[in-house]
Amino acid sequence: MSTASSSSSHDGGDVGGGDFEGPSHSRQRFNTAVWPEPFLEALATQIAIDAAIELGRLAAAPALSNFFQVCRTWRSISQSDPLWQTLTRRIWHRHRLLHPSWHEEFIYRHRTATNFRSRSYTYATLNFPPNDDNNNEALYCCRLALSDHHLAAGFSDGSVRLFHLPTRLHVTTFHPHQRNHLGLFSRAVSGIFFTGNRLVFGSLDGDIHVASIDVPGAPRRAHLGDVVTDGVLVDFTGCSRWWVGLYAGVPNCAFHVRNSDTEELVFIGGTLMDPDAVNGWHLLTDLTEHIGRIRITSDDLAVGFTSQRVIVFDLRNQMILGEEEFRRQINVGVADAYDEAVLFVNGRGVANVRQVRSLDEICRFMARGSLLGCINGGYCFISVGGGVRVWELDHGGSLYILGELIGDAAAMVADERYAAAYGGDNRIHLWDFGARL
Template sequence: MSTSSSSTSTQGGDGGGEPPSSSRSRLRSSNGVWPEPFLEALALHVAVDASRAIGRLAAAQALSNIFQVCSTWRAISRSDLLWRNLARRIWNVRELLHRESWREEFVYRHRTAANFRSRRYDHTTLHFVPTDNNNNDDDGLRCRRLALSDHHLAAGFSDGAVHLFHIPSRLHLSTFYPQHRDRLGRFSSAVSGIILSDARLVFATLDGDIHMAAVNAAAPLRRAHLGDVVNDGALVDFAGCNRWWVGLYAGVPRRAFHIWNGETEELVFVGGVLTDPEAVMGWHLLTELTGIIGRIRVTNGDMAVACTGVRVVVFHLLSQGVEMGEEEFPRGIVVGAFDAYGDSALVPDARGVATVRRVGNMEEVCRFTMREGVAFGCMNGGYGVTWGGGVIRVWEIHHGQYLYSFRERIGECNALIADERFVAACCDDATIHLWDFGAQ
């Protein structure tokens, strides 16, 4: 893009743009007077349309075309407000994370996504000393969940331990163990979900306990919620954000979903029948780590999407669990490869066909066929990542195009996760692999 560096101060507002001030300058073209806010709104509209129709990388070319119309139109490339709205709408970025201006942040995100498409990454492994508190020699120590933030990675294991790593230094920072109490089943303390930011770590275990710790503070781990496995069943998956925590349970009828206010830690809803058919499987998880029963994800717009082996349900968190849609998949769903990110969900079926759906109406965006059997999968805003047969593969999720496989072979995978910059996976020997696509 032929753009000038940003010179306009950052202003408030959401991703849809802001009401222009009456004092903002008006720009003149050969066809008359063009208000600067109008041109900015036009550029935003064109870039977002290109992103939705072709893919997020297409937004840069669309902006370049706008800026080349004339010097008057090119002048809006200096608006930090425009770049802020572009970063929010196209890259879902709410604050500056990597650069000093919104234009630089947008360019960084574009280059990182381009690296993802062309397989430009750095690979490393993260090392720690695993300790199996449950002495599960016959089952082995398994990584159950991975979570990423901008500067940290957390890995939760079947013994209840959560290991926290600092990504820039690749160092193991600390290990957290759930508080001791009488357990119902030897795997009741296995980690079932992690919510991670650079400020806070929240994790849940199969018995329903939820623990919290500050990432960079000396405050000890504390239990935010005491689980009641007898009355609720097993907490088979746990996800959320700063605003919401959502748990997916199996074992007791009509108690599939639990929703907490993530700021006050108050339980605000219990209900749902999604996992009623999997009740027996939920109880078995406490004593043996069998298959993955269900997944739940919190997405944009205060919505959550959850699945079992045959069904996907979407519900609104503000409406306290009111379902917005449900769809059955007669071919079955590979639950370990189900994921959601932004406003999209990745739903792989048992016959090797994966569909990308819009969360809310479950409209199909694209589909692709996975020739190798897939056990785990994840996604970010532009790409789907799958593991099967020892190989990690990457797919573009606007048109379903297969792009490439990772050069590294990691053996048997236990957990897989991706965000806009990183992919992380853990294998049977508890080695954590990290691929960094960050723009260099």
């Protein structure tokens, strides 16, 4: 495979290319006719997945390279696009094509992940217009979200600015419907995410808006929040199936789960935020504290954090699968979950990476002085000392510090190609690790 061009162990050799050059008598010992293609595809899939689980995702390509070199028949399996589709989904958790074939998609994901490890990226800052209302209200970025082609930034005035990533240009600004507010920051964006061609965002007062990326126009208010009845919407996230809000201020109402298609409420309950009720109300007048986070990972699981607890919640069956109380409080600003990993950092600066479903420990490392953080499928990004330090998640190894100073970060996000942060310099910083095929 042209997964990588060099011969290093991380690049994976030339998977799917080249002839087997062993002695002729060795080749004659293989009776490849007895190996049907479906069996070989299943074997290649299992070998790649086992390598990824044991050694990390970048180990899948070298394992496949060795497999394809056995003989010409085994190498022919590398031409099966369904094989690459399965591997791309299982190893890279990618379900949509950005490239002409699944083979090329796998290659791109491998090379991009290699770029994260080797600090190979392009850097830019995103410029956005000042407050469009001309009321001299200072803008403060509260949340960032990424999709394949866009970045969205949610601000303290409730507005959301949309950027086109290939051109780095500001596309439009969405303004929510205005109404009476309880507290200076009640309309501040508390959560934002992409789903298909829609952008969904919520504010501390509980309002939820939906905007179309492709069709210009004002966002639609999908839900009118009621702070007195529901509490403060501390964090908000979603995917193609669910919208999940994390609320503080009203007992036994921590989770509000909605069906993303019908937008109807299907579950409300949970005590996760009960100890932080007062802090929840304080957010309406002071945005400096992080008191709770909610993340949706694979397999319809949600992970909720406070400074004292983490829980794993099954969205489909609406039940708690696991929970843990922390002996030392954690920094909620650095708590994150992505795919199959959970990250949190305690007050002593010890970062802990866990498996989502079981909460079993994967690794730990030191991250003293951490202010804000996020993870993607293989790497951790933490704002420390005015810069961003990067670790790998499989073993907790420290890799490097990004070359640009950003000050104290107020919002951070990362996916399988980009990392972005809103820094203390009031700019949006963007790092693009995307590989070139």
